[in-house]
Amino acid sequence: MVEINFDSALHEREGIEQPAQVNPHLQRKRRRDLSVEDYVAGIRRGDRVILSRAITLIESTHPDHQKVAQQVIEACLPYAGNSLRIGITGVPGAGKSTFIEAFGTHLTSIGKNIAVLAIDPSSERSKGSILGDKTRMEQLSTDPHAFIRPSPSGLTLGGVARKTRETIILCEAAGFDVIIVETVGVGQSETVVKSMVDFFLLIMLAGAGDELQGIKRGIMEMADALVINKADGDNVTPAELAKTKYQSALHLFPKNENGWNVPVTTCSSLENTNINKVWDIITEFEVLTKGNGYFTKNRNEQNVKIFYDWIEFTIRNNFFNNPHVQAAIENELPKVQAGEITPYQAGNAVMGIEDEKMITK
Numbered sequence: 001m002v003e004i005n006f007d008s009a010l011h012e013r014e015g016i017e018q019p020a021q022v023n024p025h026l027q028r029k030r031r032r033d034l035s036v037e038d039y040v041a042g043i044r045r046g047d048r049v050i051l052s053r054a055i056t057l058i059e060s061t062h063p064d065h066q067k068v069a070q071q072v073i074e075a076c077l078p079y080a081g082n083s084l085r086i087g088i089t090g091v092p093g094a095g096k097s098t099f100i101e102a103f104g105t106h107l108t109s110i111g112k113n114i115a116v117l118a119i120d121p122s123s124e125r126s127k128g129s130i131l132g133d134k135t136r137m138e139q140l141s142t143d144p145h146a147f148i149r150p151s152p153s154g155l156t157l158g159g160v161a162r163k164t165r166e167t168i169i170l171c172e173a174a175g176f177d178v179i180i181v182e183t184v185g186v187g188q189s190e191t192v193v194k195s196m197v198d199f200f201l202l203i204m205l206a207g208a209g210d211e212l213q214g215i216k217r218g219i220m221e222m223a224d225a226l227v228i229n230k231a232d233g234d235n236v237t238p239a240e241l242a243k244t245k246y247q248s249a250l251h252l253f254p255k256n257e258n259g260w261n262v263p264v265t266t267c268s269s270l271e272n273t274n275i276n277k278v279w280d281i282i283t284e285f286e287v288l289t290k291g292n293g294y295f296t297k298n299r300n301e302q303n304v305k306i307f308y309d310w311i312e313f314t315i316r317n318n319f320f321n322n323p324h325v326q327a328a329i330e331n332e333l334p335k336v337q338a339g340e341i342t343p344y345q346a347g348n349a350v351m352g353i354e355d356e357k358m359i360t361k
Contacts, residue, residue, distance in 0.1 A: 036068060040075045043174050048147060051174050055149055058166050073166050076173035081299075083172045084286060087193040089183040089219070090203030095229045095269055096182055099203055101137040102269040106276055107178055108145040115147045115171040116140070117164055118182040119193075147176065162313065165196050165306060194222045195305050198295060199282050203229050206242035220246075221253060223262060225281050231266035232273070239266045258294035260285055325350065 034042070034053065042050025057069040090096050100116060107114050116137070140146050151163065168179050183193045194200050202223035220226070226246050231239035246264045256262070263281055267274035289295040319325055332346035341349075 036071045036075060039068075039072045040173075043072075043076060043170055044079065046174050051147070051170060052149070054170055055151075055167050058163050058170075059151060069166070073169055076169055080169040080172035083168075083177055083179045084199070084282070085168060085179045085181070085197040086282065087181045087183065087190075087197035087200045088203065089190050089193065089200070090229070091205060094203045094205050096203055097137055098269040099227070099229055099267070099275075100180060100182060101140045102272050102275050103278060104137070104140045104146055104180065105143065106272075106279060108140075108143050110279075112177045113145045113147075113175060114178040114180060115149065115174075115176040116180045116182065117167055117171070118148065118150045119164065147171065147174075162310065164193075168196065190219055190222060195302055195309075198289075198298065199224050199285055201278070201282075202226050204242070204246070205230060206235060206238040220250070224260065224285055225262060225278070226250075226264040227278055228264070228266040229269055232268035232271045236266075258289050258298075259292055260288060 034050065039050060039054050039057075043054060054069070054072055057065045057072065060066065060069070088096055088100060097118075100118075104114050104116060137148060141148050149167065151167070164181060168181075171179055179197075181193050181197055183190055190200075200222055202219060202225070204226060206228050228239045228242050228246070243264050243266055250262050250264070253262075265274060265277055265281065267278060269275070286295065289298070328350045332341070332349050335341045336343050336346045
């Protein structure tokens with residue numbers, strides 16, 4: 001019999017006990033919950049971290065968060081309303097983000113504090129958003145006088161309107177002079193953004209077959225100025241030609257109630273040309289409308305629209321969250337899918353629920 005030497009190198013001895021990969025004495029610090037007073041004080045002194053946390057509260061659907069958010073908004077309201085609100089929209093590929101970076105950099109260079117509220121479209125399938133505006137605005141995102149907040153649009157424009165309007169209040173309370181709201185893109189969202197800003201800027205491209213198509217959409221009727229972007233290199237002449245076409249087209253529109261003649265200009269965000277001219281146009285508009293009273297009138301009308309929009313949004317939200325309505329929909333929907341009844345008959349059946357069941361607390 002061969003005797004085994006347990007002290008030999010062939011014997012597997014117990015290894016040294018490995019230390020924990022995470023220091024057991026190091027505890028993860030949990031962010032302290034802020035009171036309404038903490039939020040307001042932080043926002044008023046321009047604390048970007050607290051401002052961002054407050055905006056996150058606004059965007060949250062949690063009832064407790066919403067309750068605190070509304071208290072913060074009410075406390076900030078007396079300090080709001082002193083900014084110039086600018087909405088920026090344009091066709092896809094028009095260079096909205098590049099323009100906003102060049103435009104915002106110009107504003108901070110002349111002593112303005114700006115906030116950019118960029119609305120990113122949410123996916124119908126995944127419900128997610130890319131939120132990539134900060135990566136597209138590299139220079140502006142590091143500017144100490146600029147604040148960029150990309151937000152998901154969600155799946156309802158009513159939600160966009162409420163969250164963005166309330167975010168504007170917080171940004172104004174934080175001391176920002178200019179609030180820029182970038183829209184999702186040409187479509188119904190333009191009407192929503194138009195209802196919350198003082199000046200609405202439409203960015204267009206030359207040579208994209210869009211010069212006269214813009215008239216059909218009606219988007220030009222909402223614009224306070226048109227800018228032909230990417231007027232550089234070989235595109236300078238086409239941009240000037242597009243400018244002339246738009247100027248001629250605008251003469252076909254009825255005169256604006258505010259007495260403002262909508263101007264058309266060209267610019268290059270890449271070469272930073274005529275960016276200052278766009279700001280001159282906006283300040284001229286501000287002086288004119290504040291002088292003739294339209295500026296204040298427009299904001300008052302927007303507040304009335306917000307009032308009715310919020311009632312409509314709340315009623316719709318409460319209706320579909322009503323358990324009796326949900327049960328009725330689940331009962332009628334298979335009949336619609338099977339072709340047994342028409343969608344209108346199913347809708348009437350759902351709406352025929354007893355009134356007391358429609359009421360939500």
